[in-house]
Amino acid sequence: MILWQTLRFAVGGLAANKVRSALTMLGVLIGVASVILLLAVGNGSSQAVKDSITSLGTNSLTVSAGSAAGGSRATSSVKKLTVADAKALASDTDSSAIKSVAPVVTTSATALYGNISYSPGSVVGTYPAYFETSNQKVAHGDYFTADDVLGSRKVAVLGATTAKQLFDTEDPVGKKIVLGGTPFTVVGVLAAKGGSGFTDPDDVVIAPLPTVQNAFTGFGAVNQILVQASSADTTTAAQSEITRVLLGTHAITDPTKADFRITNQASLLTARESTTKTFTVLLGAVAAISLLVGGIGITNIMLVTVTERTREIGIRKALGAPRAVILGQFLTESTLLSVIGAGLGVAAGIVGSHFSIVGIKPVVIPESVLGAFGIAVAIGLFFGSYPANRAASLRPIDALRHE
Amino acid sequence: MQHVIDRRVPAKPVPVIRISRLTKSYGHGDATVHALRGPSRPGTDEPAGVDLDIEQGDYVAVMGSSGSGKSTLMNILGCLDIPTSGRYLLDGTDVGHLDEQQLALVRNRKIGFVFQSFNLVPRTTALAQVELPLAYAGVRAAERRRRAMAALSLVGLGERAGHKPNQLSGGQQQRVAVARALVTAPAMLLADEPTGNLDSRSTEEVLGLIDGLNATGRTVVLITHEDEVAQHAKRVLRLVDGQIVSDVRQAPVDGPPPALRRTGVPA
Numbered sequence: 001m002i003l004w005q006t007l008r009f010a011v012g013g014l015a016a017n018k019v020r021s022a023l024t025m026l027g028v029l030i031g032v033a034s035v036i037l038l039l040a041v042g043n044g045s046s047q048a049v050k051d052s053i054t055s056l057g058t059n060s061l062t063v064s065a066g067s068a069a070g071g072s073r074a075t076s077s078v079k080k081l082t083v084a085d086a087k088a089l090a091s092d093t094d095s096s097a098i099k100s101v102a103p104v105v106t107t108s109a110t111a112l113y114g115n116i117s118y119s120p121g122s123v124v125g126t127y128p129a130y131f132e133t134s135n136q137k138v139a140h141g142d143y144f145t146a147d148d149v150l151g152s153r154k155v156a157v158l159g160a161t162t163a164k165q166l167f168d169t170e171d172p173v174g175k176k177i178v179l180g181g182t183p184f185t186v187v188g189v190l191a192a193k194g195g196s197g198f199t200d201p202d203d204v205v206i207a208p209l210p211t212v213q214n215a216f217t218g219f220g221a222v223n224q225i226l227v228q229a230s231s232a233d234t235t236t237a238a239q240s241e242i243t244r245v246l247l248g249t250h251a252i253t254d255p256t257k258a259d260f261r262i263t264n265q266a267s268l269l270t271a272r273e274s275t276t277k278t279f280t281v282l283l284g285a286v287a288a289i290s291l292l293v294g295g296i297g298i299t300n301i302m303l304v305t306v307t308e309r310t311r312e313i314g315i316r317k318a319l320g321a322p323r324a325v326i327l328g329q330f331l332t333e334s335t336l337l338s339v340i341g342a343g344l345g346v347a348a349g350i351v352g353s354h355f356s357i358v359g360i361k362p363v364v365i366p367e368s369v370l371g372a373f374g375i376a377v378a379i380g381l382f383f384g385s386y387p388a389n390r391a392a393s394l395r396p397i398d399a400l401r402h403e
Numbered sequence: 404m405q406h407v408i409d410r411r412v413p414a415k416p417v418p419v420i421r422i423s424r425l426t427k428s429y430g431h432g433d434a435t436v437h438a439l440r441g442p443s444r445p446g447t448d449e450p451a452g453v454d455l456d457i458e459q460g461d462y463v464a465v466m467g468s469s470g471s472g473k474s475t476l477m478n479i480l481g482c483l484d485i486p487t488s489g490r491y492l493l494d495g496t497d498v499g500h501l502d503e504q505q506l507a508l509v510r511n512r513k514i515g516f517v518f519q520s521f522n523l524v525p526r527t528t529a530l531a532q533v534e535l536p537l538a539y540a541g542v543r544a545a546e547r548r549r550r551a552m553a554a555l556s557l558v559g560l561g562e563r564a565g566h567k568p569n570q571l572s573g574g575q576q577q578r579v580a581v582a583r584a585l586v587t588a589p590a591m592l593l594a595d596e597p598t599g600n601l602d603s604r605s606t607e608e609v610l611g612l613i614d615g616l617n618a619t620g621r622t623v624v625l626i627t628h629e630d631e632v633a634q635h636a637k638r639v640l641r642l643v644d645g646q647i648v649s650d651v652r653q654a655p656v657d658g659p660p661p662a663l664r665r666t667g668v669p670a
Contacts, residue, residue, distance in 0.1 A: 005538055012526060012527070016525075016526050311522070312524055312525060314522075315522045315523070315524055316524065316535070316539075317483075317507065317510070318481070318483060318510060318516050318522070319510070319511065319516070319535055319536045319539060319583070320507050320508065320509075320510040320511020320512070320536055320539045320540065320587075321507065321511075321539045322503075322504055322507040322508070322539065323503055323504065323507065325539060395484075396483045396484075396510075397478050397483040397484040400483065400518075400522070
């Protein structure tokens with residue numbers, strides 16, 4: 001029989017029980033939509049991690065004071081990191097692994113512009129190398145220079161959020177702000193990086209290190225030393241180089257008693273990324289189960305349909321319908337259920353992925369759309385084949401006698 | 404009207420239906436029920452089976468009370484059921500040797516069914532009902548539509564081609580069923596109590612249609628328990644407990660069925 005005819009019978013059969021068909025489709029819809037959406041959420045979160053890796057700078061290493069192995073803190077007095085340490089790292093010429101070094105002090109202060117007062121998330125004093133190492137790009141204006149650092153000039157680069165808060169639509173470059181009582185000239189505004197957590201990386205004021213030390217923190221210890229490795233591959237070499245140099249400057253012989261910590265952002269985030277992968281797989285598994293349940297729903301409803309229409313099957317057989325036609329008709333019906341359900345599920349999944357879910361912006365994986373659709377259709381065929389086969393192998397006389 | 408017990412060997416060489424030593428039983432051992440048994444073999448209680456020939460163009464009424472085996476006979480004749488033993492030749496073909504696929508083909512091409520309970524496909528228009536056997540036969544859509552419309556017009560329902568079963572009266576539904584049975588131009592029309600669920604006016608209409616079909620040469624086997632219905636047939640078989648107990652010819656095989664002859668309608 002012609003395909004078109006079979007399709008028409010199948011549509012007719014489904015239309016006869018609209019609520020039932022709709023509910024069965026809903027099962028498939030939920031299955032497919034959840035596969036697409038949950039995988040998109042998983043993918044979105046790992047995408048977010050990847051973005052923050054690149055935004056932090058993949059080659060950056062952070063050296064901070066404190067013991068690497070927390071337990072030995074009592075035995076050795078913790079020596080703070082100083083600008084001298086940074087200089088020692090920078091002047092370490094026999095290392096090709098270290099590209100640049102930027103000591104960092106962090107403080108907080110209230111900024112004033114005209115009658116607007118705003119407290120940025122942090123005030124950072126550092127060297128120009130900081131911008132490249134931490135992947136901060138100027139969107140407007142310019143970075144401060146090494147000259148500014150040497151001259152302790154009162155210049156500042158604003159984060160996007162801070163600039164917006166203080167200046168709104170005004171152009172901040174060249175304007176003077178008062179930061180904790182000290183006037184600063186704004187030389188540049190950073191490009192927005194976007195938040196990936198609780199702290200807003202754009203809510204920041206960056207100024208030359210000596211200026212900030214002079215105005216706020218004093219010329220003592222620095223909070224961190226940011227080191228940029230020459231490439232992502234040399235971070236390990238850079239890490240051991242830093243350890244060697246700082247053990248020297250701190251006069252420590254036993255590496256296990258080091259009074260500083262080196263954190264490698266990239267490796268931390270890679271670990272986090274693998275966690276989100278596990279998370280994605282788990283979500284996918286849950287979604288796959290719901291898809292399977294949807295498939296069982298199809299079997300169930302098709303069995304009911306076959307039982308209900310046993311008499312009709314008998315009539316069709318008496319009129320000379322071959323086995324293949326009956327099989328085809330019920331298979332078409334179950335496949336139609338799954339195709340329509342899966343199609344709507346794809347639509348629902350894609351629409352749903354436009355909303356951010358628990359703070360994560362879902363990123364749809366195209367393969368998951370095709371995969372979920374394909375699996376749903378295959379499930380329709382597979383789970384529909386049992387009831388359809390049962391219908392097709394009914395003996396006509398038994399089917400006709402069925403009440 | 405002449406009542407003659409027909410004991411002659413059929414004159415025509417190939418009857419449309421020839422069954423020999425046919426039995427149908429349900430259950431096993433002591434619980435065996437012989438729905439069709441025929442006479443017992445001499446000296447034993449073993450069923451010998453039913454023998455029956457039906458000639459081309461005949462109009463046979465099979466009568467009997469419920470449980471007499473008439474429906475079983477009809478189901479076997481219609482290739483809906485398989486006999487326990489014996490042979491069934493339809494148009495010279497031994498049906499027992501056919502597989503499922505071929506049986507479907509036989510039901511489609513050679514047999515038209517009319518059932519007591521109409522057995523229309525629900526939610527399907529009259530036209531689509533009648534097209535159904537043609538669709539299974541692989542007839543193209545335009546041709547199918549033309550032939551289905553012709554069949555519906557023949558039963559006087561050309562106007563109601565778009566109606567679904569629940570929009571038709573019982574008599575109209577049965578006429579759709581007759582149209583569906585005849586649309587493939589089968590060799591044989593099998594009617595299982597076609598008027599059992601109809602009022603007298605619809606009964607007359609449906610029987611009139613069947614008479615007309617027989618008058619045009621189609622073989623008709625009709626199952627009934629009403630004498631008035633059996634009057635329309637050329638030959639009446641009575642079944643009791645799975646045996647043919649009487650075989651009466653009311654009219655010759657050639658020529659119009661008795662009802663048409665009586666009213667003088669030309670064949």
